[in-house]
Amino acid sequence: MPVARRSANFSWTRLTLAALRLSGRFPRRWTANRGRSGNASESVDVRLKTILITAFALLIAGCAGHQTQEILGSVVVPTSATEIAGNHSIFIATTRKRSDDPNKVFDGERSATLNYARVNVTVPPIHQTGQIERRSRGKSNDPTKYFMASEAVGYDTQPKFASALNADIDARGGRVMVFVHGYNTGFDDAVYRLTQIVHDSGYPGTPVLFSWASGAKTTDYVYDKESAAAARDQLEVTLRMLAQTGARRIDIVAHSMGTWVTMETLRQLAITGDRDLSGKLGDVVLASPDIDVDVFKSQMRRYGKPDKPFILLLSDDDRALRLSGLIAGSRPRVGDYRDAADLASYGVTVVDLSKVKGADSFNHTKFADNPMMVQMIGQRLREDDGFASDRDVTDRIRQLAAQ
Amino acid sequence: MERFAALGGPRVIVRVEIVLGLAIALAVSGCAGQNAHDLLNRKTITAPASDIAARHEIFVATTRQQATKDPRQVFDGDRSLTTLYARVDVTVPKIHQVGAIERAKGSADANPAKQFTATDVVHYGDAQQFAKAVGADISMRGDRALVFVHGFNNGFDDGIFRITQIAHDTKYPGTPVLFSWASSAKATGYIYDKDSSTAARDDLEATLRMLAKTRVKSIDIIAHSMGTWLTMEALRQLAITGDRDLNGKLGYVILASPDIDVDVFKKQMIRYGKPDKPFAILLSGDDRALKLSSLISGDKPRVGDYGNAADLANYGVTVVDLTQAKGGDGLNHAKFADNPILVQLLGNRLRTPAGLASDEPDPAQLNNIGQGLGKAVGSVAEVVITTPFKVLTIATGG
Numbered sequence: 001m002p003v004a005r006r007s008a009n010f011s012w013t014r015l016t017l018a019a020l021r022l023s024g025r026f027p028r029r030w031t032a033n034r035g036r037s038g039n040a041s042e043s044v045d046v047r048l049k050t051i052l053i054t055a056f057a058l059l060i061a062g063c064a065g066h067q068t069q070e071i072l073g074s075v076v077v078p079t080s081a082t083e084i085a086g087n088h089s090i091f092i093a094t095t096r097k098r099s100d101d102p103n104k105v106f107d108g109e110r111s112a113t114l115n116y117a118r119v120n121v122t123v124p125p126i127h128q129t130g131q132i133e134r135r136s137r138g139k140s141n142d143p144t145k146y147f148m149a150s151e152a153v154g155y156d157t158q159p160k161f162a163s164a165l166n167a168d169i170d171a172r173g174g175r176v177m178v179f180v181h182g183y184n185t186g187f188d189d190a191v192y193r194l195t196q197i198v199h200d201s202g203y204p205g206t207p208v209l210f211s212w213a214s215g216a217k218t219t220d221y222v223y224d225k226e227s228a229a230a231a232r233d234q235l236e237v238t239l240r241m242l243a244q245t246g247a248r249r250i251d252i253v254a255h256s257m258g259t260w261v262t263m264e265t266l267r268q269l270a271i272t273g274d275r276d277l278s279g280k281l282g283d284v285v286l287a288s289p290d291i292d293v294d295v296f297k298s299q300m301r302r303y304g305k306p307d308k309p310f311i312l313l314l315s316d317d318d319r320a321l322r323l324s325g326l327i328a329g330s331r332p333r334v335g336d337y338r339d340a341a342d343l344a345s346y347g348v349t350v351v352d353l354s355k356v357k358g359a360d361s362f363n364h365t366k367f368a369d370n371p372m373m374v375q376m377i378g379q380r381l382r383e384d385d386g387f388a389s390d391r392d393v394t395d396r397i398r399q400l401a402a403q
Numbered sequence: 404m405e406r407f408a409a410l411g412g413p414r415v416i417v418r419v420e421i422v423l424g425l426a427i428a429l430a431v432s433g434c435a436g437q438n439a440h441d442l443l444n445r446k447t448i449t450a451p452a453s454d455i456a457a458r459h460e461i462f463v464a465t466t467r468q469q470a471t472k473d474p475r476q477v478f479d480g481d482r483s484l485t486t487l488y489a490r491v492d493v494t495v496p497k498i499h500q501v502g503a504i505e506r507a508k509g510s511a512d513a514n515p516a517k518q519f520t521a522t523d524v525v526h527y528g529d530a531q532q533f534a535k536a537v538g539a540d541i542s543m544r545g546d547r548a549l550v551f552v553h554g555f556n557n558g559f560d561d562g563i564f565r566i567t568q569i570a571h572d573t574k575y576p577g578t579p580v581l582f583s584w585a586s587s588a589k590a591t592g593y594i595y596d597k598d599s600s601t602a603a604r605d606d607l608e609a610t611l612r613m614l615a616k617t618r619v620k621s622i623d624i625i626a627h628s629m630g631t632w633l634t635m636e637a638l639r640q641l642a643i644t645g646d647r648d649l650n651g652k653l654g655y656v657i658l659a660s661p662d663i664d665v666d667v668f669k670k671q672m673i674r675y676g677k678p679d680k681p682f683a684i685l686l687s688g689d690d691r692a693l694k695l696s697s698l699i700s701g702d703k704p705r706v707g708d709y710g711n712a713a714d715l716a717n718y719g720v721t722v723v724d725l726t727q728a729k730g731g732d733g734l735n736h737a738k739f740a741d742n743p744i745l746v747q748l749l750g751n752r753l754r755t756p757a758g759l760a761s762d763e764p765d766p767a768q769l770n771n772i773g774q775g776l777g778k779a780v781g782s783v784a785e786v787v788i789t790t791p792f793k794v795l796t797i798a799t800g801g
Contacts, residue, residue, distance in 0.1 A: 110666050112666075112669075215701055219701075220701050222594075222699045222700035222701065223700050223701025223703060225597075225700075226664035226666065226667050226700055226701075226703065227666075229664070229667045229670075230664070230666045230667045230670045232670070233670060233673070233674055268640070268643055271640055271643045271644055272643055292598035292601075292602070294482050294484075294598065294599075294602045295598050295601050295602045297484070297602075298601075298602045298603075298604070298605060301605070302605055327594050328594040328595050328598055329587060329589075329591075329592050329594065329595030331595060331598070
């Protein structure tokens with residue numbers, strides 16, 4: 001990472017901390033006195049300040065970075081297999097619109113129907129576990145230095161996509177991992193993140209990205225939430241399609257606001273009476289869930305206790321979620337909730353990563369950007385069916401968390 | 404340094420300005436009034452019976468917590484894990500003006516001779532007791548129930564008084580049932596409210612199913628603002644269970660000023676399927692509250708201020724465009740209830756049970772009613788109705 005970028009990071013961090021400290025100066029129920037307090041202008045003033053701080057914090061609290069948002073290099077640089085560390089085929093079902101800029105492939109606008117694609121991504125030999133080495137603006141397309149998309153294929157119908165997918169699933173032994181990204185995530189961010197997870201975890205099955213239409217802007221929190229809500233039926237369709245392939249087992253890894261889409265979809269599958277995809281649903285990993293705790297409980301009540309407990313990864317130093325909590329009325333989100341036993345009673349396994357180091361100051365992506373964590377999760381996902389090993393690996397993740 | 408260059412300077416200033424604008428707008432744009440949200444009086448105030456126009460019994464299913472800190476609020480903005488049940492009796496004063504809610508100022512006691520007054524609250528211990536009481540009332544009043552689902556930034560009191568005003572001004576012949584979800588009743592509580600309404604979906608579904616098990620023949624729903632999101636979610640999941648019309652008992656579904664993203668609404672309608680009886684969407688191009696929702700959700704239109712009625716009608720809804728009609732306040736977010744002509748037109752429609760009403764509003768009849776009412780109130784406006792089949796223009800007044 002260039003030195004200049006890093007120093008910029010530090011400044012942003014200081015600002016975030018300052019913003020959080022400032023917001024701490026106001027009592028928890030900062031507008032509770034509306035209409036009753038004698039001094040209306042004071043309460044408006046406090047509200048203004050809070051909103052300003054929130055806005056400021058949102059400006060700098062992106063879950064994703066500020067790269068070019070181009071998935072394909074403008075020039076494809078040929079590379080021989082020996083020059084790269086890995087080449088991964090990522091299958092994609094997306095509710096994003098096709099971008100007018102062919103290098104971006106899909107953008108942040110919503111499509112009325114699902115679009116299907118496959119993108120091949122190469123991982124550079126200099127890759128460090130937990131990192132995504134991204135090309136920044138002005139740098140050359142160098143697959144020996146950066147994650148690079150080497151090929152993008154669109155499928156114009158679902159049967160064509162399903163048949164390509166099926167061939168890949170057969171070739172890889174019948175396992176599928178569906179990744180559902182979070183808020184403020186461009187198509188490129190999601191493709192690279194899934195590639196990194198697959199690469200670092202040594203996942204042997206077929207990776208499928210479900211990409212909903214995040215605007216990829218920090219100020220688009222509500223737009224993103226609406227896009228996520230609009231994508232529920234499409235995620236259900238995607239999961240059902242996968243269940244109809246030769247896949248033996250479908251694991252789901254969801255992050256941040258992606259856990260909201262995932263829980264909604266599992267909930268409605270449960271309402272249809274097929275909550276485990278005819279027995280094919282494997283692990284459900286919910287990392288840093290950006291879901292209101294009460295909403296999550298209502299979703300779990302409707303789903304019922306899972307046969308295989310969902311795995312919740314949370315961290316009470318998650319700064320991105322602290323912000324969501326702040327704008328949601330100072331209520332905890334699942335991903336920074338401190339009462340693990342309360343959640344566990346709904347049939348989930350809670351893994352507290354508070355003591356694990358994150359790669360950035362937000363601590364919102366530890367599951368993937370902490371090198372040990374992503375490997376542990378990989379190990380967990382590689383374990384084949386069977387409940388005997390369940391406790392084992394979760395215990396090991398816990399031990400790591402306790403170190 | 405790239406990130407500095409990209410984020411520093413004018414862009415930050417522009418954003419800060421937007422945020423400032425938002426903050427000011429939020430500060431002034433409550434859907435509900437600036438009351439203290441006290442529902443009950445400190446001490447009983449009596450008024451001569453001749454000063455009271457009517458007394459309404461409002462049945463309540465709520466996901467709010469019982470208010471312990473401010474018992475006068477009865478239920479507050481915190482969320483309950485289970486549905487709680489109650490009945491609130493409200494009197495309407497003789498001096499009441501159609502479309503208005505005459506309320507006591509601040510936390511003052513209400514005078515029944517001048518203001519809407521909650522005179523009694525009954526709490527039911529469980530769903531069975533409530534079902535029995537509401538069932539008895541439904542049988543007594545002629546087998547119809549009206550469920551009202553309030554919007555964003557509403558206290559428990561706001562919902563109670565609004566449904567009372569609607570029941571009173573529309574002369575609704577059945578049992579009024581308020582479904583009150585845990586809105587924080589704060590203009591800044593937008594996302595808290597959205598989460599509260601989402602957490603209440605299963606409770607609303609259970610309440611509708613409970614009503615359907617009584618001897619009710621027709622369950623009408625009026626939802627307002629963010630309450631339309633909750634209502635559409637409950638109807639959507641009823642559809643997923645295969646019982647989208649409550650065993651044929653679902654009557655009118657009226658979605659007023661829907662605070663739902665247009666794309667999300669379309670997806671909900673696709674999952675629901677075209678209703679047998681088109682849902683009615685009441686919208687207004689000058690809805691200031693929804694302008695704000697649009698702004699914070701990335702400049703995307705909300706259903707309640709969407710300009711393309713025909714696009715919505717494709718999904719099996721009837722769109723009633725109230726842009727030309729006057730609202731009771733500067734927000735134009737509750738015209739359906741606070742415009743005296745509109746609320747009476749609504750009443751004319753509601754008093755015929757949905758099962759007996761034709762899908763196609765009769766323009767001549769509506770015109771007569773509208774003009775009659777308009778003469779009485781002295782205002783002129785045009786209401787444009789777009790059905791899945793055609794477009795009607797109704798003159799109200801003149």
